[in-house]
Amino acid sequence: MDAEEIEKAVEQRRVWLDKQLDVAAARLAVRLVGDPVNTFDMRSAGAVAQDGDNGDVWLRVVVEDADYEPVCRWDGNVVANSILGVDKPIVLRWYDWRHAEEYLWGRRLRGEVMTLAPGETVAPGGVLRDDPMLSDSWWHELGWSLSALSDTPMQWHNELGVVDTTIRDVRFHFGFTLSEKAFADVNWTTAHADLHWGNLRRPQLCILDWESWRPAFAGYDLATLYCNSVLHEPTARRIGETPELQTRSGQLALLSAICRYLSVIGEGSDIDLIEGRLRAHGANILSRVRG
Incomplete structure (x- = not known):
């Protein structure tokens, strides 16, 4: 694909992921209140949501992709709830479903509602470029x-x-x-x-x-x-x-x-x-x- 085709494919994936956030929000009974944030590879998206008495939470949706397995474990976030003594979000509940429309037909998706991480990300791109200002x-x-x-x-x-x-x-x-x-x-x-x-x-x-x-x-x-x-x-x-x-x-x-x-x-x-x-x-x- 040339650059223009790649750009169109990425945009199609972004729009599709945003729609899957809406699907996950409905199925997990939360209300989206934040703008979607996509990963670099457009494999997952997340946003701040409202979850009744739990207040603000993070809603994440991820699409199954064989190219990422077994490096990325489907149950990794959920099973990590068992880890003690580590400052991390907790998955409160989750839901799996199969996509039933033409684009990425049959792909498994998962929506996860998790506790909202405090503060801000140190370097959103992953690579540190200047002083992280950490205590x-x-x-x-x-x-x-x-x-x-x-x-x-x-x-x-x-x-x-x-x-x-x-x-x-x-x-x-x-x-x-x-x-x-x-x-x-x-x-x-x-x-x-x-x-x-x-x-x-x-x-x-x-x-x-x-x-x-x-x-x-x-x-x-x-x-x-x-x-x-x-x-x-x-x-x-x-x-x-x-x-x-x-x-x-x-x-x-x-x-x-x-x-x-x-x-x-x-x-x-x-x-x-x-x-x-x-x-x-x-x-x-x-x-x-x-x-």
């Missing part, structure tokens, strides 16, 4: 939340083949083949797995978007946040110097996160801004963890 207490809360999350038990079926994927991506982006032995002593933890500045709120910490939480290399959440901070050196330094990222597992987590973001360079997101820094840092890490 020391905010950083402490983040540390406590990630620690509580890491202690959350979760079954591990290796759905994503993380080790194999990292080996393959390192070969593609850096031209070097890591041995599986390089991962023999890696530590694993339960992670949010999509921790960037678009999923963090201020001035009170709240962590959004729990579709992807899963086991990962220990330190992976800090690794993804580091990647999204490299344009603001003081913040990147603060995250990069955390003890979790000084370990071998933390370095492999950083390498894995860097490869993940390099894989989406050129798609028009803010990630395009950090390619050079990611490649340089990845090469530096690789020189130390080869095995």
Whole structure:
């Protein structure tokens, strides 16, 4: 498709998603009061809504897309209600249905009513460009939340083949083949797995978007946040110097996160801004963890 066709397709998807918000609002008995907010990939949309005695809530609608599975788990947000000790929204109720009209006919959709996150998003595009203006207490809360999350038990079926994927991506982006032995002593933890500045709120910490939480290399959440901070050196330094990222597992987590973001360079997101820094840092890490 040429640029004009892509623009028309994106607009068609946006209008369709807005209509699905209306459908979800009716089925979940809430009243939309805010303007719709769409994700970059036009896979989901959300808006502030009124929910009777619960007051303001967030209504989200998402459309099933096989290209995102199993990275984005259909029940991720709902099952995340079981996580304790983490500052995050709670899903109050939800509803699934199949779309019965021609455009995206048969696709499954889900509407979720969840508690409204306080404050504002630190960096809506995900990548930090300047001082996030966060208090020391905010950083402490983040540390406590990630620690509580890491202690959350979760079954591990290796759905994503993380080790194999990292080996393959390192070969593609850096031209070097890591041995599986390089991962023999890696530590694993339960992670949010999509921790960037678009999923963090201020001035009170709240962590959004729990579709992807899963086991990962220990330190992976800090690794993804580091990647999204490299344009603001003081913040990147603060995250990069955390003890979790000084370990071998933390370095492999950083390498894995860097490869993940390099894989989406050129798609028009803010990630395009950090390619050079990611490649340089990845090469530096690789020189130390080869095995």
